[in-house]
Amino acid sequence: MTSFPWAPGFIDGDRPKIVTSRFRYEDSHTLERYLATGGYEGLRSALARSPHDMHEEVRSSTLLGRGGAGFPAGVKWGLTPDGVFPRYLVVNGDESEPGTYKDRLLMERDPHQLIEGCLIACYAAGLSRCFLYIRGEMALAQERVAQALNDAYEAGFIGKNILGSSFSIDIVLHWGAGAYVVGEETALIESLEGNRGMPRLKPPYFPAAIGLYGQPTIVNNVETLSNLPFIATNGAAEYTAIGTESSPGTRMVAVSGHVRRPGVYEIINGTTTFRDLLYGEEFCQGIRDDNDLKAFVPGGGSAPWFLPDQLDLPFEGRLVGAAGSMLGSGAIMVMDSTTDIPAAALTLTKFYAHESCGKCVPCREGGTWLMRILERVVEGIGTTDDLDLLLEVGGSICPGDMPHAASADLQLEATPFPYKMTTICFVGPSAYVPVHSALTLFRSEFEARVAPSRTRSRIPVTAVGAGS
Amino acid sequence: MARLTDENVTLAKEIIDRYPRAKSALIPLLHIAQEQDGWVTDEAMRHIAELIGVTPAEVLGTGTFYEMFKFEPVGKYLINVCGTMSCALLGADDLMHAAEEELGIHEGGTTDDGLFTLHRAECQAACTEAPCLQVNYRYRFRTTPVEVRQLISDLRSGRLDDEIPPHGTLARVRQHIPADKGVGAVDPSQVTSPPEWITASAEGGAS
Incomplete structure (x- = not known):
């Protein structure tokens, strides 16, 4: 249980480590340290095998994508159409989901591990150019990755005929410029093509079919790729020995908000429970000031909220989905008994309303409506009608049943994830999720804030010419 | 230009x-x-x-x-105070008020000397280090209103020139x-x- 001044936020622990093993070294970002700690061994091991074998190794590791959707990386790589070249790798380092940060730490603290992961992915999946897209606001991450790339080129790990093999690849560092929606993979590709970062209409559902410049493109998250050197060096069996069958390996999880010791932890996937994380001695050590836990967001700002009822769920995608939420990007935000729930929901809704790219009407208009109605509720000038209006507007973004958690107090059964949506991407629904969770689980707090609706005289609407 | x-x-x-x-x-x-x-x-x-x-x-x-x-021109130092969930839960508003008072401008404004622009920003990926802010995209973690005032005074005097470029x-x-x-x-x-x-x-x- 140690934290390091050079890795603010990260808290080490006596657990198996896959991606944060070097964080204990102050110079973990340097090539020297990387080479001294087994760096680029995974690349050597990959090059000693055929690309096909390396791909199969990753497939059998069941490495799940760490960006939010949790799709198996090995399967994703296999979705490219046969015989279509060139194919590209785009690295999603545009981490911006509220509550989330682990990619930033991985880029700042161990950039070579990410680079090695990119190389292994390109080798195995036959991808002939790699674009590493880093969120614009992360100046330090960009500096560290740029330095690491320069050093790796100089040392012959990137470029022409890597380590004397026929494997040749460039990795291009690309700067983002501030847009949450660009984290959506087709928006990321649009941005990389020099356009406004608006998600593309689906299908195709995966850019593996049609992506960057219309070519097959694999988009992988920074943390996903950072797992590859371990898998290539130690084999899939050693990887799957950690965690559970459906969720192997480890995960980086950021726990923030009203806990005693907020931090980023590398945890064992699939078995660690939310109670372990929030109350465990090796993790967050309980709620601040001995307050009671009121609610928590289990998987980034887009995830439906959980109550203390859900504390014993493990960090496992399917179980969390059945309980009405998602693991998303590995971010837990904790609210204690002092939290003003409508105001908390508003900060999240405001975020998504602000980040709407404007392409889909339900998100562009609906997100802003949700924000404005919620604003007047929070300010105490709303009416009971506004609460129904929130659900009505939300229903135009997510028609049908919305996922939510079970509550013993409210005698409420869970509705499982996911929701239906009228938008191309998840930004619109994400503006509604906090509103829906808060209203479903804490309706009395809203009702205490609003005045009864006045009866308004309605202006009758009749068709032109009717009745004459 | x-x-x-x-x-x-x-x-x-x-x-x-x-x-x-x-x-x-x-x-x-x-x-x-x-x-x-x-x-x-x-x-x-x-x-x-x-x-x-x-x-x-x-x-x-x-x-x-x-x-x-x-x-359009902004200050030499762009101060982005994070206002999203975890920072909001842990006092982002207090940081913003301190910065507004110290600079004599409102959120969104630029000081007359062209030195500072103050914005409320969305999530900066440092949520466990809330409340946080960035000056020209360089972080300040777990910061307080007192530290915000000190930061502004340090920026004014040029003491942070090496760390924080324009x-x-x-x-x-x-x-x-x-x-x-x-x-x-x-x-x-x-x-x-x-x-x-x-x-x-x-x-x-x-x-």
Whole structure:
């Protein structure tokens, strides 16, 4: 249980480590340290095998994508159409989901591990150019990755005929410029093509079919790729020995908000429970000031909220989905008994309303409506009608049943994830999720804030010419 | 205001060459323009359009989508106070009020001396270190109203010049691909066959 001044936020622990093993070294970002700690061994091991074998190794590791959707990386790589070249790798380092940060730490603290992961992915999946897209606001991450790339080129790990093999690849560092929606993979590709970062209409559902410049493109998250050197060096069996069958390996999880010791932890996937994380001695050590836990967001700002009822769920995608939420990007935000729930929901809704790219009407208009109605509720000038209006507007973004958690107090059964949506991407629904969770689980707090609706005289609407 | 300097044109060309299609360099080039002048000028956008072969309107169209590009002058120091969930739960409003008081401007404003611009920003990916802020995208973690006032005074006096470059300067380390080591970018229409190591492996091993 140690934290390091050079890795603010990260808290080490006596657990198996896959991606944060070097964080204990102050110079973990340097090539020297990387080479001294087994760096680029995974690349050597990959090059000693055929690309096909390396791909199969990753497939059998069941490495799940760490960006939010949790799709198996090995399967994703296999979705490219046969015989279509060139194919590209785009690295999603545009981490911006509220509550989330682990990619930033991985880029700042161990950039070579990410680079090695990119190389292994390109080798195995036959991808002939790699674009590493880093969120614009992360100046330090960009500096560290740029330095690491320069050093790796100089040392012959990137470029022409890597380590004397026929494997040749460039990795291009690309700067983002501030847009949450660009984290959506087709928006990321649009941005990389020099356009406004608006998600593309689906299908195709995966850019593996049609992506960057219309070519097959694999988009992988920074943390996903950072797992590859371990898998290539130690084999899939050693990887799957950690965690559970459906969720192997480890995960980086950021726990923030009203806990005693907020931090980023590398945890064992699939078995660690939310109670372990929030109350465990090796993790967050309980709620601040001995307050009671009121609610928590289990998987980034887009995830439906959980109550203390859900504390014993493990960090496992399917179980969390059945309980009405998602693991998303590995971010837990904790609210204690002092939290003003409508105001908390508003900060999240405001975020998504602000980040709407404007392409889909339900998100562009609906997100802003949700924000404005919620604003007047929070300010105490709303009416009971506004609460129904929130659900009505939300229903135009997510028609049908919305996922939510079970509550013993409210005698409420869970509705499982996911929701239906009228938008191309998840930004619109994400503006509604906090509103829906808060209203479903804490309706009395809203009702205490609003005045009864006045009866308004309605202006009758009749068709032109009717009745004459 | 200015077109890109000769030095920046050289840099821009190096960046353009990394992409199979020049338009991909649009955002990186806007960053270079912003670093040169502190904000993105019309002249610079026209110049970028020439360099990558698009219209100036396309440069503006893409550029205005992104939060970081400023199309009018901002302060030498852009203070972004994070206001999203975890920071909001732990006192982001107090930081904003302290900054507003200390600077004598409201959120969104710029001081008369052109030194500071103050914004409320969305999640900065440092949620366990809430409340946080960035000055020209350099972090201050778990900060307090007292520290915010001190920070502003340190910036005013120039004590943080080494750590925090003027607005527009993003990464002070740039990628450089040595000419003899890089593979080079190829237009996708020129490629139809699998990469060499895939073909080689089908014929018996990459190395």
